[in-house]
Amino acid sequence: MTNILVVDDSATMRRMVMAALRGLGDVGFHEAQSGLEAIERLSVHPVDLVLLDLNMPDMHGLEVLRFLRAHRAFEKLPVVVLTTRGDEESRAAALGEGATLYLTKPFAPGDLAPRVRELLERG
Amino acid sequence: MEPGQFFGGLMDDYFAECDEHLASLRRLLMELEQDGAARPFAEERVRGIFRALHTLKGLSGMVGFAESEAVAHALEAWLRGAAPEGFVPPGASLDVLFEGTALLERCLHARRADAAPLEVEAFVSRIRRAPPRPAGVAPAPAAGGLSAAEALRLEAALARGDRVQELEFVPTPEGVARGVGVEAVRGRLSERGEILQVVPRVLPGRGVAFRFVVALAEGRDLPDAWRADGLSWEAPRAGPREEAAAPVPGAAASNVVRVGLPRLDELLRMVGELVISRSRLDDLLRGSWNGGGVPLDALEEINAGMERQLRDLREGVMRVRLVAVGEAFERMRFVVRDVAVGAGKEVRVEMRGQDTELDKLVVERMLEPLLHLVRNAVSHGIELPAEREAAGKPRQGRLLLAASAAGERVRIEVADDGRGIDPGAVAARARAQGLAVADAPDDAALLEILCTPGFSTREVADLASGRGIGMDVVRSTLRALGGELSMASEAGRGTRFAVELPLTLMIVDALLVRIGGQTMAVPQPALLEVIQVEADEVVTLENNEVVRYRGKVLPLLRLRRLFALEDGGGEGSGARASFPVLVVGSEAQPTGLAVDRLAGLREIVVRPLADPLVSVPGIAAATELGDGRVCLILDAAALVQLGHRLREAAAVSGGASSSRPTAGVA
Amino acid sequence: MSVEENAAGAGAAAPAATEPFILFELAGATYAVRSAEIQQLEMVEAVTPVPNAPAAVDGVVSVRGQVIPVVNLRARFGFERVAVGLRARLLVARRDGRTVGFLVDSAREFARIDPASIRPPPEGITGLNGRYLEGTAQLGGRLVLVLDMTDLFSPDGVEFASPSPAASEPGESLDP
Numbered sequence: 032m033t034n035i036l037v038v039d040d041s042a043t044m045r046r047m048v049m050a051a052l053r054g055l056g057d058v059g060f061h062e063a064q065s066g067l068e069a070i071e072r073l074s075v076h077p078v079d080l081v082l083l084d085l086n087m088p089d090m091h092g093l094e095v096l097r098f099l100r101a102h103r104a105f106e107k108l109p110v111v112v113l114t115t116r117g118d119e120e121s122r123a124a125a126l127g128e129g130a131t132l133y134l135t136k137p138f139a140p141g142d143l144a145p146r147v148r149e150l151l152e153r154g
Numbered sequence: 155m156e157p158g159q160f161f162g163g164l165m166d167d168y169f170a171e172c173d174e175h176l177a178s179l180r181r182l183l184m185e186l187e188q189d190g191a192a193r194p195f196a197e198e199r200v201r202g203i204f205r206a207l208h209t210l211k212g213l214s215g216m217v218g219f220a221e222s223e224a225v226a227h228a229l230e231a232w233l234r235g236a237a238p239e240g241f242v243p244p245g246a247s248l249d250v251l252f253e254g255t256a257l258l259e260r261c262l263h264a265r266r267a268d269a270a271p272l273e274v275e276a277f278v279s280r281i282r283r284a285p286p287r288p289a290g291v292a293p294a295p296a297a298g299g300l301s302a303a304e305a306l307r308l309e310a311a312l313a314r315g316d317r318v319q320e321l322e323f324v325p326t327p328e329g330v331a332r333g334v335g336v337e338a339v340r341g342r343l344s345e346r347g348e349i350l351q352v353v354p355r356v357l358p359g360r361g362v363a364f365r366f367v368v369a370l371a372e373g374r375d376l377p378d379a380w381r382a383d384g385l386s387w388e389a390p391r392a393g394p395r396e397e398a399a400a401p402v403p404g405a406a407a408s409n410v411v412r413v414g415l416p417r418l419d420e421l422l423r424m425v426g427e428l429v430i431s432r433s434r435l436d437d438l439l440r441g442s443w444n445g446g447g448v449p450l451d452a453l454e455e456i457n458a459g460m461e462r463q464l465r466d467l468r469e470g471v472m473r474v475r476l477v478a479v480g481e482a483f484e485r486m487r488f489v490v491r492d493v494a495v496g497a498g499k500e501v502r503v504e505m506r507g508q509d510t511e512l513d514k515l516v517v518e519r520m521l522e523p524l525l526h527l528v529r530n531a532v533s534h535g536i537e538l539p540a541e542r543e544a545a546g547k548p549r550q551g552r553l554l555l556a557a558s559a560a561g562e563r564v565r566i567e568v569a570d571d572g573r574g575i576d577p578g579a580v581a582a583r584a585r586a587q588g589l590a591v592a593d594a595p596d597d598a599a600l601l602e603i604l605c606t607p608g609f610s611t612r613e614v615a616d617l618a619s620g621r622g623i624g625m626d627v628v629r630s631t632l633r634a635l636g637g638e639l640s641m642a643s644e645a646g647r648g649t650r651f652a653v654e655l656p657l658t659l660m661i662v663d664a665l666l667v668r669i670g671g672q673t674m675a676v677p678q679p680a681l682l683e684v685i686q687v688e689a690d691e692v693v694t695l696e697n698n699e700v701v702r703y704r705g706k707v708l709p710l711l712r713l714r715r716l717f718a719l720e721d722g723g724g725e726g727s728g729a730r731a732s733f734p735v736l737v738v739g740s741e742a743q744p745t746g747l748a749v750d751r752l753a754g755l756r757e758i759v760v761r762p763l764a765d766p767l768v769s770v771p772g773i774a775a776a777t778e779l780g781d782g783r784v785c786l787i788l789d790a791a792a793l794v795q796l797g798h799r800l801r802e803a804a805a806v807s808g809g810a811s812s813s814r815p816t817a818g819v820a
Numbered sequence: 821m822s823v824e825e826n827a828a829g830a831g832a833a834a835p836a837a838t839e840p841f842i843l844f845e846l847a848g849a850t851y852a853v854r855s856a857e858i859q860q861l862e863m864v865e866a867v868t869p870v871p872n873a874p875a876a877v878d879g880v881v882s883v884r885g886q887v888i889p890v891v892n893l894r895a896r897f898g899f900e901r902v903a904v905g906l907r908a909r910l911l912v913a914r915r916d917g918r919t920v921g922f923l924v925d926s927a928r929e930f931a932r933i934d935p936a937s938i939r940p941p942p943e944g945i946t947g948l949n950g951r952y953l954e955g956t957a958q959l960g961g962r963l964v965l966v967l968d969m970t971d972l973f974s975p976d977g978v979e980f981a982s983p984s985p986a987a988s989e990p991g992e993s994l995d996p
Contacts, residue, residue, distance in 0.1 A: 041209045043167040047216050050161065064337065067364060070354045071336045074362040075327040086208045088201075089352065102356040115212040137215025137223070140160040638884050654884070672869065717871030761882075765918055767889040768880055770872045776880060776887040784868040784880050784887055 033151060034077050036061045038069040038095070039084035039113075044136075048082055048113065051143045055151075066090025070098060073105060080151060085114040085125070093128050100129035109150050113138075161217050168217055172262055175206040177481070179255045180488050182206070187248055197241045203251070204230065210258065221274045222261045228278040229254040249495070250281050256492060304351050311348060311369030318350070319376070321387035323364045324357070334383045336364050346374045413474050421474070424467040431460045475515065479557045479566065480508030482517050486528050490553060493532040500539050500550045501532055507557035512564050516655055519635055520566075523628040527568045527651050528553070535572035535649055545646070547571065562656060569650035575600055575643040601641040605629045634778070636761055660760040664777075664787065666753035667736070670719025673785050675758055675777060676736055680790035682744055683737040684752070698801050701746060703737070708746045710735065711797040713788075716772065738790040745794045760787060771796050838934045843964065844911065844927035847899040851924075852933060852957065853911065853967045859919065860884075861927055862910040881921060883912055890921045891972065897952070915973050922972065931964075933957050938966050 035058055037045045042064070049060050061076050063069040066087055072078070085092035092112065099105040112130040114121070122133045132150060134143070161168070182199045211226035232250055236242060254277070261272050311318065323339050336352075343349050347370040354364050370376075376387060435456050442448045487503045494501040536542075536551035543549055554569040577595055584591045584603045592599060607626040629639045637655040664675040665684070691701050692710065699710040713719075735746040758777040763769070763786075774789035840855040862883055867890050869879040876896040880887050890910065894901055907926035912919060938955040954968040 040205075041171060041213060043164060043171045043213055044209070044216070046164050046167060047161055047213075050164065067336045067340070067352060067354060070362050071325045071330065071364070074360050075325055075330050086205050088205060090354075098354060098356075104356065104360045115208050115215075136212040636886070719871060761887045763880065763887055765889045765920060767877050767891065767920065768870045768873050770870060772872075773870060776868070776882075778882050778887075782882065783866045784882050786868065786870065786880075 032057045032059050033079050034059050034061065035147075036063060036069065036072055036076075036078045036081045038063045038066070038081060038087075038092070040064050040087045041084075044084070048143070051138070051140045052147060054144045055148055066092065066095040069095055073099070073108075078108065080109045080111065080147065082111050082113050082147075083130075085112060085121070093124065096125070096128040096130060111147065111150065165217070168213055169262065169266060171213065172210060172222075175210050176255065176259055176262070177484070178206045179203060179251075179258075180484065183248055183251055183255065184488070184491075186242065200233070200237050200241055203233065207233070219261070219265055219271065221271045222258060222265070224278055225254055225258050225261060225274050228281055229258075232281045252488075252492065253277070254281070256488070307348065308350050308367075308369070311350065314369075314371075316347065316369040316371050319347075319368050319370050319387060321366045321368065321376070321385055323366065324361065324384045324386075325364075326384055329384050339364075339366070339383075339385065342380070343368050346376070347371055417470075417474055421467065421470045424463060424470055428460065428463050428467065431456055431463060435460075475513050476511035477514045477517055478508060479510050479512055479517065479564075480505070482521055482524070483508055483555045483557075485521065486525060486555060489525055489528055490532055493529050494536075497533050498538060499532060499536055501536055502550045502552050504552060504554045505556070506554070507559075510557035510559050510564060512557075512655065515661060516635055516637075520632060520637070520653065520655060523631045524566065524568065524653070526625075526628050527653075528555075531568060531570040531572065531649070535570040535574075537573050564655050566653045566655065567650055568653075569648065571648040574645040574647050574649050575641075576645050580604070597642050598640075600643065601639065604641075605639075634759060636759060656761075661757060662760060664756055664758045665736070666756055666779075666785070667734070667749040668751040668753050669717060669749050670714045672717075672719060673753055673779065675756070675785055675787045676738075676747075676790060677787065678755075680738050681736055682739070682741065685735050685737060685746075686732055687735045687746075687748070688732045701735070703744070703746070706744075708735075708737065708744055709797060709801070710746045710748050711793060711800075712748045713793075714748070714750065716793070716796070716800075736790075739794045745797050747788075747790070747793060758785075758787070837936065838932035841931050841933050841966075842911070842927060843929040843931055843959075844909065844924040846893055846897070846924050849965055850959075850962060851965045851967050852931065852959075853913075853969060855930070857913050857915065857969055859912045859914045862912060862921070864890075864904055864908050864910050864923060878923060881910070883910075883919070883921065886919060888912065888919045888921050890923055892923045893972075894923075894925075896972065913969055913973075915969065918973060920973055931959055933959070933964075933966070941965075 033055070035052065037048050037060060039045045039048070045062050045064075049062075052058060052060075061072050061078065063072045067090055069081070069083070073081070083092050083095060092114070096110060096112070099108060099110065106129075109131045110129070111132045111134060112125045113134050113136060114125075115136045125133050132146065134146065182202050186196060186199050186203075207226045207230045211223050211230065214220075214222035214226060229251060232254075236250075242248065257272075257274065257277055261274065264270065264272050308318065321343075323336060325335055329335070340349060340352070343366060347368045349366060349368050351367040352364055354362055356362055376385075435453075438449060438452055438456070483505050487505075490501055490503050493499075531553055532551075536553070537545070537547075539549040542551065552571045554567065556567040556569070558565050577600060580600055580603055581591045581593070581595050584606075589603065589606060591603065595603065604625045605628075607624065632639050632653055632655070635655060637653055640652045640654075641649065642652075643649040663678040665678060665681060666673055666675050668674075685703070687701050687710075692699050693701065695707065699712070700707045701710055702708070733748055733750060734752050735748050737744050737746055739745045756779070758779075760775045761777055763773065763776045772789055772793045773786050774792070775787045776784050777787055779785045841852040842855050842858055842861070843850055843852050845851075860883070865881065867879040867881050870877065870889075873879070873889075876892055878890045878892045878895075881890050882888075892901060902925070904923070905925070907928075909924055909927040910921040911924060911927060912921050938957050940955045941953040942956070951971050952968060954966040957964050957966055
């Protein structure tokens with residue numbers, strides 16, 4: 032089974048992402064509503080891929096990414112940044128911090144799954 | 155597939171979450187406006203506003219609500235231009251944000267009501283600026299360092315005399331599985347003090363640890379029991395004082411209700427009592443089967459107990475629907491600000507009894523009427539500052555929103571200290587419109603005049619208050635909810651409107667039927683189906699009337715006879731050629747209720763019919779149908795039971811055509 | 821007769837000892853009931869009948885957002901019913917958290933009566949069970965029956981019609 036961690040402070044958004052990824056097959060979802068919780072979940076569950084929102088209170092997504100990439104346990108973990116910010120600077124910053132993929136919201140329901148599948152197959 | 159369709163099942167979540175974010179926006183904007191640019195809290199608030207707009211934009215985009223997405227995006231862009239350093243310069247006007255938030259509310263309201271999406275292009279183009287510079291990437295604090303805001307909070311805590319405590323939390327799979335995760339720990343700590351900082355660090359292997367820095371007030375200690383949950387700390391040094399309150403999230407105002415755990419626990423306890431009663435019943439029955447006879451006393455006691463327990467449970471569940479009026483008051487405060495600014499008036503809002511609880515549905519339905527009263531008070535009631543000063547009043551007008559509960563009803567007041575209502579002017583205007591009016595009408599009479607459809611004391615439509623509902627609609631909306639409107643006014647001193655509402659409310663879809671000249675209502679959830687039956691399809695079987703239905707036999711209950719309404723208003727007594735039958739009960743054992751005619755579907759407000767004098771089997775409650783007449787609501791389940799009992803009674807008394815052996819002949 | 825004359829004629833009792841009462845007419849007699857018990861007086865509009873309710877209960881009506889029972893006081897006291905006239909009024913009374921409306925022929929006078937001047941009800945007063953009367957009082961030259969509402973609220977002793985067993989049987993309905 033593939034384990035996917037969905038990180039977003041909006042519960043509705045998390046549900047939407049999970050709904051969009053259900054077509055991937057044998058997938059188990061974990062959820063985190065904050066950067067802190069994301070880090071916690073990663074430490075107690077096996078996770079194969081992370082979908083990460085950037086704009087969260089208390090710990091910005093980029094801080095989370097920076098934290099993860101600084102540690103051996105998580106430096107190769109595929110992280111898909113899923114955010115509403117479509118500008119070049121944000122994209123560059125995220126990729127610079129180590130994001131594997133940078134996608135913007137809103138996304139069409141059918142678009143997300145193929146790209147995630149591709150990432151999982153690559154890894 | 156359209157995004158709207160794909161995410162269809164999540165619409166309730168969408169609306170509920172949007173409500174929360176709108177409430178945050180309102181609150182943050184009010185705080186920003188009142189506190190001015192007290193940095194760095196202003197920066198935190200601006201960040202909060204950005205996040206709320208972000209999320210609103212993202213979610214709206216996902217469900218395909220382009221207009222809401224566009225407004226949120228436009229506001230975000232505007233704010234980035236207005237607050238390039240992350241805070242709003244002192245003196246800058248936030249009107250655009252207020253306006254935009256109100257517009258977003260209306261966009262959502264329209265979507266909720268399935269109306270056409272609002273046109274927002276005008277607003278969006280108006281506030282568009284030169285391409286904004288994107289805000290800088292959020293910096294990471296160095297481990298152990300504090301951001302500006304955190305440092306300020308630490309200073310404030312120390313000044314209060316709180317002691318500062320460091321703790322470490324290491325999450326474990328078992329702990330997280332039973333609910334003790336970093337967010338839960340954060341919640342616990344917030345209850346006891348103020349969290350100044352949280353920093354994660356990695357432990358050898360895959361583990362992580364979270365370092366919390368907390369300001370604890372006097373007497374607030376960390377329970378040793380927490381050490382078993384993965385928390386560790388050193389014994390605190392001495393230090394006293396008061397506690398910081400944890401922030402309360404805004405209440406959702408849609409089809410979703412948040413229930414506090416204590417309430418749920420209470421409900422579970424009541425269910426537990428019922429389970430016990432039932433098993434006592436079970437025991438008694440088993441005892442009687444074993445030849446012990448039926449102990450009537452014990453049975454009656456259990457019955458009475460269960461009746462009480464069911465009533466308590468019902469009340470308990472109803473209470474889950476209660477929300478505090480405070481949230482509605484906050485929205486009204488928001489509107490006051492809008493209208494006051496637009497009309498050049500200064501108004502201070504006072505609130506009382508914000509904790510008073512009211513059924514969620516009642517709050518939602520009466521919000522518009524209350525907003526109308528509030529808009530009226532600000533635009534017509536309260537005078538311009540110069541006028542007030544000339545009259546010896548303070549420049550700032552005062553609007554009081556007060557709520558109080560008395561038994562099964564809640565009273566809400568909207569009172570202003572403005573110019574009051576001039577009885578003479580209103581009476582003259584009324585006479586000019588052809589209404590018969592006493593020379594010196596009292597408050598009740600004045601209210602009657604104001605509530606006359608089409609009556610208006612302003613020739614020119616007032617943009618702020620002319621939202622298309624007049625006082626007549628306010629009163630009829632309130633009455634439809636089982637409420638009532640009253641008014642007290644003194645020329646020159648002010649006006650007070652009082653609304654009385656029932657504490658709880660139930661609204662159901664119902665099928666209206668005609669039975670013997672009377673209209674009655676049957677709640678739709680009780681209906682399995684409605685069929686049309688020809689008189690000659692009815693067959694008599696063992697003294698009961700039945701009809702073929704889906705390969706089974708459907709017993710018929712003629713409501714006209716049951717309710718002894720045979721002489722009902724000349725609607726054709728006696729056999730009708732064909733008539734509708736409401737199929738109710740369980741799918742396995744349905745019963746048919748025969749009525750005269752169907753009279754339409756309607757959404758009705760259920761009014762309890764509690765008085766023992768009118769507690770008759772088969773009638774559950776009552777409702778009002780527009781014209782002020784009371785319409786009874788049928789209790790399908792009770793009717794089915796009644797039908798069974800009557801059939802048994804008829805069988806026992808031995809019908810002439812019965813083919814079953816009976817004990818004796820009547 | 822004005823209200824003031826009534827009060828003056830009530831006797832030597834000092835005004836401070838008097839209580840306010842509402843007077844109403846029923847089947848030719850004048851009754852008095854304590855104002856404190858009456859929430860309001862209403863004109864009678866359409867009353868919705870409730871099937872199989874007690875004979876004296878005409879039905880229900882909506883007052884101030886509440887649906888309350890309407891007790892036909894004529895029927896309750898055993899007098900013959902009359903058509904609801906323009907002067908008919910509903911006395912909306914509250915007691916023990918219950919609100920009930922009582923239909924009377926007319927009600928438009930108020931009077932102050934000294935409770936001490938109320939005499940116990942005489943024997944054999946027509947058509948009335950003693951338990952509904954607190955007593956009688958003199959208002960000017962008029963004899964007024966002072967009502968005790970307690971038992972009027974109670975459903976005890978009030979017959980509920982039983983639902984007709986014939987509801988599920990074919991043919992003519994049987995008398996219950």
